[in-house]
Amino acid sequence: MLGYSLRRLGFLLLTVLLTSVIIFSVTQWLPGDVCRIILGREAGEKALDACRQDLGLEAPLPVQYLRWLADFSGGDWGQSFSTRTDIFPLVMQRLLNSLRLAVLTLLISVPLAVGLGVLAGLNEGKLVDNLISIGSLSVVGLPEFVTGILLIQLFSFELRRWGLPSLPANSSIRPEAGFVESLPSLILPAITATLVLLAYIARLTRSGVLEEMKQSYVRTADLKGLPRHIVVVRHILPNALLPTITVIAISFGWLISGLVVIENVFNYPGLGRLLVFAIDRRDLPLMQAVALVTVVGFALANLVADLVYALLNPRIRYTEGN
Amino acid sequence: MINEKTAPALNIKDLCVAYQQEGEWWEAVHEVSLQIQPGEIYGLVGESGSGKTTLALAVLRYLGKNGMIRQGKIELSGVDLVQLQPAEMRKLWGHQMALIPQNPQSSLNPAMRVGDQIAEVYRHTQDMETGEARHKAVEMLREVNIPDPGRVTLSYPHQLSGGMQQRVLIAMALSSNPSLLILDEPTTNLDVTTQATILDLLRSLIEQRQTAALYITHNLAVVAQMCRRAGVLYAGRLVEEAFINELFARPLHPYTQGLLESMPRLGDHKDSVRLRAIEGRAPVFGDIPSGCVFRPRCPIANEICETNPPLSVLPEGRKVRCHRWEVSLNEAGRSHLPDGRSDRNTTEKHQLQPLLSLEGVSVHYPLKRSLREVVRREPKRAVRAVEGMDLKILSGQTLGLVGESGSGKSTLARATLGVVDKTAGTIELLGIQLPDKLSRRTLDTLRKVQSVFQNPEEALNPYLTVGEILQRPMMTLLGWSRQEAIGRVPDLLRAVRLPAMYAERLPTQLSGGEKQRVAIARASAAKPNLLICDEPVSALDVSVQASILNLLEDLQAEHGNSLLFISHDMAVVGFLADTIAVIYLGELVEIAETGDLFKSPYHPYTEALLSAIPGTKVESRRVAAPLVGEIPSPIEKPGGCPFHSRCPRLVGEICKRQPPPWQSQQGSSKRYLCHIPWEELQAQQGDIQGFEISRG
Amino acid sequence: GRVGATQPAPAAPTQGQSVSAEPRSERNGILRVAMQPIVQADPAFISSDSEVLVANHVYDYLVDIDPASKVIPRLAVDWQIENDGLTYVFTLAEGVQFHDGSPLTAQDVVWTFNRLRDPELELPTADLYSNIADIQATGELEVTFILNQPNPFFLYDLSDNHALVLKANTQDAATKFNGTGPFKVTSYSPEDRIILEANKDYYIQDLPKLEGVEILFFNDENAAVDALRSGQVDLVMRMSTALFTSLQDEPGIYTLDIPTNGFDLVRLRSDREPGDDPRVIQAFKLATDREAILQLVQQGYGAVGRDSPIGPMYTQYYSEETPIPERDVQAARQLLSEAGYPQGLDIVLHTPDTGGRPDLAVVLKEQWAEAGINVEVSVEPESVYYGEERWLEVDLGITGWGSRPYPQFYLDVMLKCEAVWNESHFCDPEFDELTTTAGTSLDEAQQAEAYQKIQQILIERGPVIIPYFFAQFAAISDKFQGFELKPFAGRTDFRLVNLQE
Amino acid sequence: MATHTGAAPSRGRRFVSQLRRLYAVPTAAFGTTVFVLFLALALLGPWIAPYGANQQDYQGARMAPSSLHWFGTDHLGRDVFSRVLLGAGEILWLSGGGTLLAVLCGTAIGLLSGYLGGWLDELIMRLFDSLLALPALLLALLMLGILGASAWSVLIVMVVVYTPIVARVVRSVVLSVKTRGFVEAARLQGESLGWILFREILPSVLPTLAVETAVRFSYGIFLVASLGFLGVGVQPPSPNWGLMVKEARQTISQTPWALYYPAGAISILVIGVNLMADGLKRIFQTRHD
């Protein structure tokens, strides 16, 4: 297990390193003069030159990359070109916001989705299954921006119009707001994200359950005379939910920074919105930092998934590494 | 011991089971009646698809959603199971009936410790405390002869070998002390040696407990060894039922006769015996013939067979479902060839050129080292699948290769074909050394060595027609134009006894045997000098197996090609091969001309293999103990004699420390690798023979 | 309900919800304002209205402009113009303190303006202040500016958006906010929000009346309006007409709009094909239906433009003497054909993604298509479009120009031959001469005449189309009073706003 | 079950029979019908749309649905029905084209990489892992930043974002197929690489590929619409449904219909394609059990 974990960790580092090269090169390709963007449309040539010198943009690209990588891994994330503030605290604060949203979303969606998936799987072909399947497939078809807009109309404006307590349409939160304070702002984006995940996880769980129900060991368990619920809980679920774990972890990665559209609709200050801001302003260091944090987060989520998977799956736990 | 007068434990009457497929219901089991007494093992044999498992599942009331019991009764101790509700069945499952399934690996929950899986039965069906249940589990494991049961309870299924897993399942099935045990091919996926021990175990357990058992298998020899009575199932119909001795001595139904005659027995050889295959193939969903279902394949069918045959009940508890059983009784018998049928055997062996010779061939699959091993600078390890192999195949001859699973048979074949790289040694074809890599071999070399694989299902591209498949080797290896190649396809099909119109078919429209024939046709299309057949019949039913073996033999007679024939079935190898090599853990342990191989002395491993074959009897001065344990890991092979860890004739320390010498003697082509000298071993061993079960 | 109706300027000093007259010592309320994110914090570099808005409350101008475009005192309580308009002497208010506690002195003002005009630093304002010969602290609280040439708009120039007074020798204006202004920055979270609290030591007693201002950043106008609707912000000043009209029936929200001198400019580069052919320029103009554009894009708010930046708000200069030719698609086709485009003309129309500009582009595409001008629209983020100087490069583009209190500015920076932002690359000696006259003459009549001629030239041969002058919108929660909308949103003054009891 | 007599059905017949199986599942039948319907609308759109995509009527802006304008008009007086109709073509060709290109590239790479194995395979897979470690939308945004917003850029983005996914799926099938007997037999017969890849292996990949294509396609529709909504994809006045939603959001209280119709169109199309993909999955997976 230790060997397995170390090897996974190695893969993670490799992936992150490769991605950092991709990110660096991609951002270098972005058109536009960084200094012109930093100094705004009103700056003169001389100031621009000084700025380029300042940022070390004159050096050859590999040198710039290595310098960036060294600084970055050393914790020196530099200053944002556009806002001229330190990147590290900024990104960390957004990461925290993203994590909040991600955690809340998972808290809502995972139990719900897994529950629905199991229910559908166990009742394959019956009415419940069909209802859940059709329901989840329909939800899959709703783009986040449509759901988001509809939710705002409904839960912010309509409720308000009727004088009922309503949820905020705009989810921007104070930087120092605690989880409880930010909760109302989190609800609508979390529901929107949940709707995206729900169907996905539920369908996966369902097929996992169906897949396992076909296995011979379930027949063995049934023929042992075990009560049905024991067969389900002790035999089917532990195996059926394994693939779900991986997907949840991947979703976690997506939740951290893939919520660009949702953050945009609700104006939620997460990493996704920050990245769009950075791209719009050609703020290379900020862009690189956000992208890399995303990748690391994503890779970590995958690592955790792999490890949990291995931990729950004796076939991996006991064959690798010893 | 078994009293026919007492009420049967299981009484099946007129059972019809149907499946729904593509919206239609069709009967997979049709009007089957049978009784099993307490303490009796009733054998049910039949080809794949004949409905054996369906019957078993119907008895258990565990048919899938698309299966249903159309009519009939299944009485277990007088209770008709067909009438029971699912919840009531669940109670019976835990107490009165149990199943020992075919695939032990997939029948155990991979994510749960073995001990818990057994203890669970006690906890939930017998309301035991956890601790007590655990204790009982250990006890149960001990009862099925598992060494160190305490440790095994803590293992996960994948950590156990197939034989151990099967023991666990047996323990589990017996833990509820059922009055009916259903065994669905419980040893089919195991090695002969393991199978032998499991069969022994099962027999003694059933005897002890006086359980009624329904034993399902397609292996007639196993039935012969295990059961008191047996029924033969064909296309869902019970066509014959009798006491074992009767059944084998005097089969009445043409189908049963066919089955028995298509099976090569230990000691049969192609030079003296021609196998009789059952023509055609078993009916499947959609085209079950009217009247007698066996009619299309029956050699003695006439017009009367177009009506449903009645079940004739004969004395001595025999039943047969055939219009013409009296006729069939006279027409039976396999064709014994006149001596010296083939002239190739008259050629002296030493005059033949070696076609292929392997010298010191080793194949190691390197293992990836774990990080810890790299850090600790531990040496690189490898699976030593084949080691120091010296073999020759003479032109026009057949070399048979036998050995347990994992002994390196396939690896050797693949190294010869060039699909795996050998680690050491040389492979020469007609005196020219072959390059390792397939890509470096010339088209001519490729043409000279072709192969047929084990699994016919995978052998043919499902998206190409038979014609397309057969054209290719002629186009690539012989450089023919497409037109020329197409022109030859009917000839090829004819050669493998398939109608020419099969060229149009897709592989999915062929049966397993037909697929294997096409694969053989493809392999022989470019007239190879050497055909390598890696277990070409082990996935096939006996009746089909016979026709493939006949085919291989005919082709060889026609083309004069050599054959490297791999099998784990001694009888099959013995039938086809001129020379047999026995390998163990990647090493050659014994080699002899076929006739000599079946004469003692045997290498202890060969002896074990032979005596483990069901339906063999050993006339031995000292009965060899069955093999203990499993084949060791080829990663850490035992030193000295590779077989010493399991050898029933262990001499002493010398076996562990010193590699044994080759033993041989004038007048015999046999050589074997052992510390025990020829005479001594011969004195210890008797000759091993197949049961004379059918030559009545 | 709709409160601030369109009113002709110059208007009463208060518009919309009027300032409550009673000065009260107690501050109350925090005003939450939605704005697009700020990027520049150093006053010398600011340009967007949100940047100006922040600076305007953290710092003070020497003089300020009222909604009617009149110059009014700010840090300078009084001034004298001497020596035929070449010397300006300002008296500074007493008791002004920077947020760090140090007092404001004349030196600070001198340093600030010297920095802005220093040719070495190449700040955007250098050109604007090149006319200044010298600046002197002529007393503790007295500053004297000496000009090379008379400049009738000098006071306006001093109230340029960038001309906020910093502490002398400030080095880190980009990250530190040390002003004298009515609010102090307590926290700045880039791209998210900036939080201001009232400066208790503000030199004008009882001001500001708010406890604080929170400026929340929105990249998306829709999100901002949604936030206003659901009560998370109190004030939105940047939104498309469509959004603005959608707010008019919203309970609890006042909508205000005023006409401005701001406009969207459609310009064709005149120094290369196809814009170097006057017939092409005319074809574009003839193919444009200004009234329809005003109706569709601005939903009728604002005023139809006449292709010159001298808008109807500048009553003393605006002229309708030269008629704008009627839309004539046939004539436009004819002209294009004569200019060598008988099959029509393919061209990309670039536009920033803000306000109604994408809509304008889309409408133009449709109108011009009838005349055989096939436009491909390219919408770009404002920051990229301006940031990369693409806006100065492209053949055909749309630019938004914010409202200024005097028209000379536009001519100087945008249309003169050597103008820094001569995006249309227009160069016309007659035009330049007239512009110089208008910008230096102290004779009002002469000025007016020059401006009138300029308008004529632009209509006849200027490579620009100004389809409309837009209105400035604001929507504010009815909990607040004292809000006064200005033509340029950035110069909105929150000092008088407070929460209604 | 195959019939045992008669010649092999032609490939065309097999396609028809698979389509029939698709129609045997009600949800899949619905999905396929929706897709085909949208496809038909997309093809016929230019002929049946009553107005042009950008045809404006400034007298008739912001009109509620009526017999004249079935879906009403938007804030610029454009007929929403016509725009939705014409948008079908736009979104289908963009997402369909992008998907197909990505499937082509991904299949080629997956086949080669999976079959050849070795360090090249390792390298490509590591690279793809890294690409996939970035959420698709972020990668898309970064690339659109480079390429500039246009329909072509969206196409390229789809290829870059989806190729690794398709390649990995194809590769995994190749890995399992290449150890099959028939591939080995082909190698032993000295078949060329091309033959082995395209005639021996590819057909077995096709069922999985069909399912994957349908799934990618539904995500592709999403991506194109989302990019439109974010305003970084295709440019106005294109009747991209996402872009229409973005534009209509500004006027949601004045012209809600301009938002709901395109939003509904996206949803129905994606649901349809999803149901179809689901059906394909069922057909092909049961076949390979």
Ligand SMILES: Nc1ncnc2c1ncn2[C@@H]1O[C@H](COP(=O)(O)OP(=O)(O)OP(=O)(O)O)[C@@H](O)[C@H]1O
């Ligand atoms: N769930 C099912 N649905 C439809 N048909 C089935 C089902 N299970 C089995 N069959 C069909 O019923 C027939 C009998 O199958 P069964 O498994 O009972 O045969 P068997 O004798 O056990 O064969 P084998 O030796 O291969 O295990 C076969 O043709 C098989 O294809």
Ligand SMILES: Nc1ncnc2c1ncn2[C@@H]1O[C@H](COP(=O)(O)OP(=O)(O)OP(=O)(O)O)[C@@H](O)[C@H]1O
């Ligand atoms: N590709 C491989 N990598 C690593 N080890 C392998 C590989 N192929 C086979 N082995 C190992 O080599 C040994 C010999 O395997 P091989 O397949 O040659 O045996 P076999 O005699 O053909 O067995 P069977 O009867 O099961 O087909 C086994 O221990 C097997 O696990």
Ligand SMILES: [Mg+2]
């Ligand atoms: Mg079976």
Ligand SMILES: [Mg+2]
């Ligand atoms: Mg093998």
